[in-house]
Amino acid sequence: MKAIRGATSIEADCPEEIRNSVIELMEEIFSRNKITELHSVIFTVTNDITSYNPATAFRKVFNQSDVALLCLYEASFENSPGGIIRVLLHCESETKNFVYLRRAKNLRPDKVQAGDSKA
């Protein structure tokens, strides 16, 4: 089993942007990894994100009704950026490529690939 991380950012706390960000992030994670079975997907949101649950977006858009899902608040620290959606997948996979998009690229510059979505 592998644990794969990802994160992205939103600029406005609205359901459509959360949904689109989750789609973009999860599609990138799936395309950059060879995941054969998904065990669980845990999202966190910073406390300024309240309009829609990313776990719900993922379950509905990707038809994942049998995967264990959870959404939690990310602990808040001084100078930590807002508008961030993080994800942690536990899965069977040959690969373990983390994906950081948009402003979340600043969280882990060591994991950013050339061509990753703009800030």
Ligand SMILES: C=C(O[C@@H]1C=C(C(=O)O)C=C[C@H]1O)C(=O)O
């Ligand atoms: C850097 C991140 O943000 C936070 C800091 C982390 C770290 O320093 O390793 C890990 C998870 C988050 O709590 C991230 O999401 O990867």
